[in-house]
Amino acid sequence: EAQVTQNPRYLITVTGKKLTVTCSQNMNHEYMSWYRQDPGLGLRQIYYSMNVEVTDKGDVPEGYKVSRKEKRNFPLILESPSPNQTSLYFCASSLREGSEQYFGPGTRLTVT
Amino acid sequence: GQQLNQSPQSMFIQEGEDVSMNCTSSSIFNTWLWYKQDPGEGPVLLIALYKAGELTSNGRLTAQFGITRKDSFLNISASIPSDVGIYFCAGRRDDKIIFGKGTRLHILP
Numbered sequence: 001e002a003q004v005t006q007n008p009r010y011l012i013t014v015t016g017k018k019l020t021v022t023c024s025q026n027m028n029h030e031y032m033s034w035y036r037q038d039p040g041l042g043l044r045q046i047y048y049s050m051n052v053e054v055t056d057k058g059d060v061p062e063g064y065k066v067s068r069k070e071k072r073n074f075p076l077i078l079e080s081p082s083p084n085q086t087s088l089y090f091c092a093s094s095l096r097e098g099s100e101q102y103f104g105p106g107t108r109l110t111v112t
Numbered sequence: 113g114q115q116l117n118q119s120p121q122s123m124f125i126q127e128g129e130d131v132s133m134n135c136t137s138s139s140i141f142n143t144w145l146w147y148k149q150d151p152g153e154g155p156v157l158l159i160a161l162y163k164a165g166e167l168t169s170n171g172r173l174t175a176q177f178g179i180t181r182k183d184s185f186l187n188i189s190a191s192i193p194s195d196v197g198i199y200f201c202a203g204r205r206d207d208k209i210i211f212g213k214g215t216r217l218h219i220l221p
Contacts, residue, residue: 004154042200042211042213043155096207098143098208098209100160101209102157103154103156105152105154106152106153106154
């Protein structure tokens with residue numbers, strides 16, 4: 001089944017404790033992206049990747065890192081999480097930039 | 113930067129009623145997309161529109177790509193409880209996709 005998976009689905013952590021949210025897609029898509037969703041703000045893009053080893057900042061990249069060592073995986077790294085990074089995070093992939101995106105199920109992160 | 117204005121922000125309707133929501137922008141887009149997000153899930157693509165004036169249906173859903181290429185609307189006919197969720201429009205221009213802030217649909221019994 002074609003899908004985008006994210007782990008964990010839920011995470012509660014403390015300020016400053018490094019964490020990684022994994023994202024994997026099995027559709028051989030070139031383009032992958034991370035979004036955060038906050039009430040009243042919709043979906044805001046954090047980082048995106050057009051292909052292996054090619055990543056770029058989205059609209060709200062501060063406090064986040066990403067890597068794209070393999071085509072299928074696109075982990076989101078928070079080196080020193082802060083409470084304002086409490087949010088619902090979605091990974092998405094598409095065949096190429098601008099194509100219809102397929103979203104993962106989301107990761108709800110709480111930073112205390 | 114480019115922005116999409118999606119309205120209404122939320123809707124409360126009775127089951128069986130028709131629903132209409134829209135997205136507008138000051139910029140031209142060459143593709144419009146409509147997604148639905150069920151509670152606790154990620155957005156799922158409902159309809160994609162590629163040409164100005166295009167009218168496309170998917171079951172009880174109908175969406176149109178505005179003639180000016182600056183707007184799009186989504187209609188849902190005869191709403192049912194499972195229509196509850198957040199509907200997002202998205203516009204594509206220069207291989208960038210921009211999302212609206214969503215319309216949250218509530219259905220009253």
